[in-house]
Amino acid sequence: MLNGTEDEEKWLAEGIAGIQHNAFYMHRALDSNNLREALKYSAQMLSELRTSKLSPRKYYELYMRAFDELKRLELFFKDDSKHGVSVVDLYELVQHAGNILPRLYLLCTVGSIYIKSKEAPAKEVLKDLVEMCRGVQHPIRGLFLRSYLAQISRDKLPDIGSEYEGDADTVMDAVDFVLQNFTEMNKLWVRMQHQGPGRVREKREKERSELQDLVGKNLHVLSQIEGVDLEMYKETVLPRVLEQVVNCKDDLAQYYLMDCIIQVFPDEYHLQTLETLLGACPQLQPTVDVKTVLSRLMDRLSNYATSSADVLPEFLQVEAFSKLSNAIGKVIEAQVDMPAVGAITLYVSLLTFTLRVHPDRLDHVDQVLGACVKKLSNIPKLEDSRAMKQVVALLSAPLEKYNDIVTALTLSNYPRVMDHLDIGTNKLMAMVIIQSIMKNNSCISTADKVEVLFELIKGLIKDTDGADVDELDEEDFKEEQNSVARLIHMLYNDEPEEMLKIICIVRKHTMVGGPKRLPFTVSSLVFSALRLLRQLQGQEGDIVGEEASMTPNKIFQLLTQIIESLSAVPSPELALRLYLQCAEAANGCDIEHVAYEFFTQAFVLYEEEIADSKAQVTAIHLIIGTLQRMNVFGVENRDTLTHKATGYSARLLKKADQCRAVYACSHLFWVDDQDGIKDGERVLLCLKRALRIANAAQQMANVARGSGGPVSLFVEILNKYIYFFEKGNKQITSSAIQGLIEFINTEMQSDSTNPDSVADAFLASTLRYIQFQKQKGGVVGEKFESIKL
């Protein structure tokens, strides 16, 4: 191979040398106005172009040298004062050159001047030249020759308004000429494919692509001809060009030329000739990348549509979308071996087109999706990941365009396309949908839309057949489920009836999620229902009778069922929290037995399911805190529950936790409200009990570790004494407080080997508080006065 390149360089150098050599003598002849000599040396020079040893690139270099020289020759020819021969005679004279290639180059050169002289109609000279060039059938040589012809004739075509237009010469003649040159060039170009041995096919294709612009140039010229209006393009130019494109049956040429047509001619023309242009597509060779061609066409048309609003009616008038849609259908049908990814890419392009041009035509969008569904149905199982990617692109496009999931939800074929995705991609798409909703802050407000949405994301909501749950990455799974949980809050309607429907639909779908999913989704659902309840409460006064179907009780029943499902997980801690939330909500609705029932459930969970000591501490505090706020209970119920709460508080594992829980219980007997319970005695009982526990803790610590225990507990209890003292609990006396302070001081001093700076500071700030209250004056000051420090 290296040898080949080296040889080529050598030949090129030789060729250039030959040209230069003859050019030198040609110049001498020109300077001395010697026509005969000029013709001789120019012919010799042009003979260098007869070589068949050079690749197109190298030949081009040689050609350009000759071209430059020919320009100088043309100047000479033009000035007949220099050589004294008329152009007509000159035209005849050059035909005596020995070899055909030099002869034709010279003929074209003279022909150019001939046309300029107007001594003969342009069309006749052009016709003569274009036919004479037939004499050269070697592809590379012929292509460059005709390229030269095209070049020099460019400005001499009988276009409208050109000086060459006349009675005999019309723009039709110009068009004919260019078309013929184009046709011949294409034939030569295609012929290259069949030259030489098969194994150098790749090299040949590369060489061919180097020459493609020579052929394409003709189309360019056609587009520049003024006289080629829509009418002429439609009736003459396009049909003839397409005829050549289809008949040449060469995939390289077909691909290049189709694309060239699309790029070179104006978009308005394409719109008006859409059927013809598209009609060629199924007739192309199966190996032609027709989808790229069509994509580029649709791209151009989309840009055209969005360039100005006036253009849009045209699109509608020519029924652009349906023509494109049909064409794509025909192409897919015709090219049986086209892989799935090809077909789907076409649909993506078509969808992009309609989203840009006719965004309001949702029926178009649905149609494209429907066509895709049909295609996917014919494939037993789609495993190509590239094809999958394209399907995701197809489904994402409407989401991005409309920024509003609700629009996508109206597309009947959308879920059907999703059904054809494999499990992994389906879930990916479901996440894309959810993210779109979150990003746009969309709200889905009707039950039927929610139903459609949850059908779409069913891959996330439940285990689908064939899914291997163990394979799921934990992080990914969490992310998925948290997304679903967040999604639930985007479903909302002002109307309680509709909102209840929505909640029921969500419940229906999420309840089959299985124990792994429930902990994520149940909370969102519960709070959604609690919000509805509050909405209902707010509207209480306004509704008259019609809302009989919707009562708080109904919602509480629903809540119970939802929370009960957590027992399958099991998730007792979460369930307990949710039951307490419901109890508070029942309190707000003033329904005592429901509130009591929720407390019962919470206690049952505490008793039977929550064994972890840390979890118990939090749980009991939540129970106490909630109970403290309940005002719906009658004496009996309240007593039962507080008794249970204090009992469990005292039975926590660690003494310190017991102590704290018990003094927290003291608040169960004192509610600052007007009607709140204010049982001073039981408060004191709790505090004393807490003290006993703290003492026991102290003693245990002494025995076990030889040093003091948590003095802080005593200070905490002291603070509670002060709290209730201030609130007016007569059972708590200032002497009791004083006594407690002394006791604490003693404890702290006796444990001087292990000073507890935190407890010290706490005591100090507590005493500061007492001082501060004393100095307040008035009722408060009087009260605190009795505490001697």
Next chain:
Amino acid sequence: MVLVLAIGDLHIPHRAPDLPPKFKSMLVPGKIQHIICTGNLCIKEVHDYFKTLCPDLHITRGEYDEDSRYPENKTLTIGQFKLGTIGQFKLGICHGHQVIPWGDLDSLAMVQRQLDVDILVTGHTHQFKAYKHEGGVVINPGSATGAYSSFTYDVNPSFVLMDIDGLRVVVYVYELIDGEVKVDKIDFKKTATAPSAH
């Protein structure tokens, strides 16, 4: 001038989908020196988000938090102790579900004394509060997402930004009311009390 963001009770994803967009656009990284979070985020994504706003993040455990390893309470000190001026602020954080009765200021004052802090930041009630008592200030930044609360009806999303400068703290509260962000500010000055065991 030290900026401290106090924020909490987002309850994402159980009660709210995300922070309000208007809040998100206001909270940019690099402007805040410390973040104090009262708890109930509830998931790691929210934790990570706060980390991007400011690496110095202090969180206490709320009863719905996914990560049970957050501490029950925490303290941090802002500022340097300089002779002559007590230019230090001690902040304490505690979610508040542990303090009964919930939302009761006197009980919260007890916690403040116990933690020995100038400012106690607490949550749970989803209701913004900034309250001064003899022992210091109690601040509740409310719920940043306006999450449902059994305690408070009609929760407006809110958070607090504290500007601590020497002995003075300016508390800016940002509330989202009817779609608009409203800002209010409250000034507190620390009285130079007798030096205790700090």
